[in-house]
Structure formats: structure tokens, C-alpha cells
Amino acid sequence: MSFQNASVGRWAVAACFFVNGFMVGSWAPQIPVVASRFELSETALGLLILVFGCGAVSVMPLCGYLIGRLGSRRVLRVAAVVCALSFAGLVAATQIWQMVAALLFFGAFLGAMDISMNANAVAVERSLGRAVMSSSHGFWSLGGFVGAGLGGVLLERYGYMAHAGMVVAFAFVIALAMLPFLIVEARPVAGQAGGARAGFPRNPMVYVTGLVALTCMLPEGAVLDWAALYLRQEMGAGIAEASLAFTAFSGTMAVMRFAGDRLRNRYGAVRTLRYSGIVATIGMLGAGLAPTPSLAIIAFALSGMGIANMVPIVFSAAGNQPGLSPGAGMSVATTIGYSGMLVAPSLVGFIAERTGFAPIFLAFSVLLALVLSMAGLVRSADTIAAHT
Template identity: 90%
Template structure:
């Protein structure tokens, strides 16, 4: 593949990351609206978010197989288009069972898009011979920043139905324009794991890497699902002000992720992960102890700065495991990471209904601190240059 095609493919996959983050960010300000529409308790909302996660995780092993057989580009093309359109179902539901069905469908294609775009980003890294995963996730955070920031204002001014229509139209147009420019990676022959074995990869390190992904993703998911409700119900913030929690979190993540590839190339994956874990732990601790919405929002922003490059480094390590295709490694890491997030929302809702959100955010600060002891497990993220490049 020519360097020009790889460079164009790099921006195409970046656009997919932006759209995926934009869809997730747009969902964040809709959550308090869903609570009001269906008169949900924290526990009920936790179960509803659990359903959303079930849809995402259910398709990830299948996506790993499809990516190994057909390549990430074709899977990403289909998933991105359907994901953009499926957001409309979240506001069209008038009964709780319809909302459940809409969340499963939206979550499934959001998850399919997630794993396929990460696998394609690994292919881009191999083609260019340098790290692009952090900046790719930076576009995801930028999309989340735009989606959450504009979402609260648009819902307050035009209503949640009009907001959903704008989200679908914008996302659909963007993916249709950019999807033709995605690169095609070289696929392993004889099986998804590159050794002729069918089924799950046999390399144990990819599963341990998935565990690190879980520890990094749980706090991020907690902020997405609960930060707005935390500010609104426990601190008395309005809808627009409450949505700033995830907006500030995504914005700070975007800034740090755009600098993340340079930091990773300078310090290495292990040291970058350690430094990031320290900042993330301090931020999450501050969010749990903050006395006001403004200070909590600032703390969430600090946490975002730390978490920013943790997930991209872990995903790059999973996609560059020796002897595994990017799809195989990525499917394991994302499935383990998101599987844990399935349990977390309902558990957080159950606990928050009885104790409030403060103990929850303090507990997640301890989880982020534990990543510091596991940092050596991401050394494979520094082996991009010795991996086979993408195909033509």
C-alpha cells in the first residue's frame, strides 16, 4: 500500500472514531430525558443501560471472526451506516419494551463499529509504521465532546426528538462521505489467530491485556452513564450544566489523545500508561469529593486527561499481540472490557440508590490506581514497526 493511501485511510478511520464518539456523546444528554419519560429509578436506569451494553458485547466475538475473514473495512462500512441510523430508535420508543429493543439494536452496531474501527486503526499503524491509536481515540473524544456539549443545548431549545433527527442526519452524511477511503489490511491465512486454529486465540497474554482494558474502561463508562445524573440529582445542576460533566471529560480526553501518540513514541507505552494512571486516579478521587458541580466538572476533566491514553495503549497492545490478527486481539480485549461494563451500570445504580454516587467514584479511583501495577503488560504496543503492514 502506498503511503498516500495509508495517510488517506488514517483520516477516514479517524472520521469513524469521531462519529462513534459523537453518537455516544449524543446519548449522554438523552439519559436524564429517558429517566423523566419513563419515570425510572437509578436501579431501573442501570438495568436499561445494562441492556445497551448487552447489545454491544453480544456482537463483538462475531465481529472478530468477520474481521478475520473479510477484513475490518467491510465490517466497519456496514456497522457505521446502521449505527448512525439506529439512534433514531432511542427517541421513537413510547413503551419501555420498545426502548429496550432500541437500545439493544443501537448498542450492537455501536459495538460492531467500535471493534472494526479499532482493528482498522491497527492496520493503519502497521501501514504507516507509527502510532496513531491515541489520536484516533482523540477523534472519538472530540466527537463525544461535540455530541454531549451540543446535545444538552439542543434538547433544551428544540426538544429531544429534534435533537435525535439532527444527530442521525449529521452522522449518516459523514460516514457515507468517508467510508470509501478506508484501507484494506492483510488478513491472516488459516484462521483468525494466525496459527490455523479455529475459535478463540490461544495466546494467554491477550486475555490478560483484556483485563487491563476492563480496569481502564469501567471508570470511563461510569462517567458516561452516571456523571450527568450525579450532577443533576445530588448537586442540583440543570440539564445543560449536568451535561458539561461528560463534555469536559471528553474535551480533556480529546486534547490529551491528540498528544498521546507523541508522548507514547517518546516515553514508551508502559511509562505513558503509568503517568496517565496517576492523573486519572487523582481526577476520579476529586470528582467523588467535590462540593459543587463546577469543581466536580473540573475533576472529571482531570480524570479525562489521565484516562485519555490508557484505553488506546491497551487496545494497541491487544491488536499487536504476536501471532494474532488485529481483529482477533481486538475482539478479545473489547469483549472483556465491555463485558465488565455490562455488570457495572446495574451495580452502580443499585448502590447509588442507597448510598449516593460519592462512594462509587471513590472506588473507581482505586481501580484506576491498580492499573499502575499492571503497566508492564502493554509492552506489545511498542512493536508496531515489526508487524506486517496493511495490504493494498
């Protein structure tokens, strides 16, 4: 594959990250609306969000297998288009069982898109011979920033139905425009060890890397699912102000992720992960201790700055494990990470109904601090050149 084609493919996969983040960010301000529409308690809402995670995790092993057989490009093309359209089901549901089905479907194609776009980004890294994963995730955060920021305003002004229609139209157009330019892997991933049987690779380090991904992803998921409700119910913020929690989190995350590849190339994956963990821990601690919505939003922004490059580094490490295809390593890391997030929403909702959200965010600051002791496990993220 030519360097020029890889460069174009780099921007195409970045657009896919943006669309995926935009869809997730657009869902964040809809969560309090769903709670109100169906009169759900925190525990019930947590169980409903659990369905969203179940949809994502259920397709991940299959997606890794399909990427090994068909390549990430073909899987991503289908997943991106269906994902964009599936958002409409979240507002079309009028009964709780319909909402469950819509969330399951939406989560499944978000998950399929997640694995395939990350695998395609690893293929771009190998083609270019340099890191692009952090900046790719930067586009995800930028999409989340735009989706959450506009979402709160549009919901208040036009209602949840009109908001969903605009989300679907925008995401669908972007996806259709960029999908033809995605790159094809330089070599058939199905022929690599672990490619065709991507669900159960033999390399134990890929599972350990998945546990690091789990530790990094849980706090990120907590901000997505619960930060807006935390500000709205416990601090009295309005819908638009409450949506700023995830907006600020995604905004600082986007800025740091665009700088992440340069930082990682300069300091290495291990040191970058350690520094990021320190900042993330301080930010999440501040969010749990904040007395006002404004201070909580600032704290969430700081935690986003720290968490920004943690997940991209871990995913790059998983996708560059020796003897594995990107799809195989990526499916394991994302499955383990998202599997933990299956338990977290319902558990957070159950605990929050009894203690409030502040102690939960304090607990997540401790979890982020644990990443510091596991930073050495991501050294494979610095071996891109060995795969080119």
C-alpha cells in the same frame, strides 16, 4: 499498499472514530431524559443501560470472526451506516420494551463499529509504521465532546426528538463521505493464527491485556452513564450544566489523545500508561469529593486527561499480540472490557440508590490506581514496527 493510501485511510478511520464518539456523546444527555420519560429509578435505569452493554458485547466475538474473514473495512462500512441510523430508535420508543429493543440494537452496532474501527486503526499503524491509535481515539473523544456539548443545549432548546433527528443526519452524512477511503489490510487476516477463529485465541496474554482494558474502561463508562445524573440529582445542576461533566471529560480526553501518540513514541507505552493512571486517579478522587457541580466538572476534566491514553494503549497492545490478527486481539480485549461494563451500570445504579454516586466515583479512583501495577502488560503496544 502505498504510504499515501495509508495516510488517507488514517483520516478516514479517524472520521469513523469521531462518528462513534459523537453517537455515544449524544446519548449521554438523553439518559436523564429517558429516566424522566419512563419514570425510572436509578436501579431501573441501570438495568436499562445494561441492555445497551449487552447489545455491544453480544456482537463482539462474531465481529472478530467476520473481520478475520472479510477484513475490517467491509465490516466497518456496514456497522457505521447502521449505527448512525439506529439512534433514531432511542427517541421513537414509547414503551419500555421498545426502548429495550432500541438500546439493544443501538449498542450492537456501536460495538461492531468499535471493534472494526480499532482493527482498521491497527492496520493503519502497521502500514505507516508508527502509532496512530491514541490520536484516533482523540477523534472519538472529540466526537463525544461535540455530541455531549451540543446535545445538552439542543435538548433544552428543541426537545429530545429534534435533537435525535439532527444527530442521525449529521452522523450519517459523515459516515457516507469517509467510508470509501478506508484501507484494506495489507495481508488477509484470516490466514493469520487466530484470525479465522478470532473468538478464542490461544495466546494467554491477549486475555490478560483484556483485563487491563476492563480496568481502564469501567471508570470511563461510569462517567458516560452516570456523571450527568450525579450532577443533576445530587448537586442540583440543570440539564445543560449536568451535560458538561461528560463534555469536560471528553474535551480534555480529546486534547491528550491528540498528543498521546507523540508521548507514547517518546516515553513508551508502559511509562505513558503509568503517568496517565496517576492523573486519572487524582481526577476521579476529586469528582467523588467535589462539593459543587463546578468543582466536579473540573475533576471530571482532570480524570479525562488521565484516562485519555490508557484505553488506546491497551487496544494497541491487544491488536499487536504476536501471532494474532488485529481483529482477533481486538475482539478479545473489547469483549472483556465491555463485559465488565455490563455488570457496572446496574451495579452502580443499585448502589447509588442507597449511597449516592460520590462513594462510587471514589471507588473508581482506587480501580484506576490498580492500573499502575499492571502497566508492564502493555509492552506489545511498542512492537508496531515488527508487524510492518
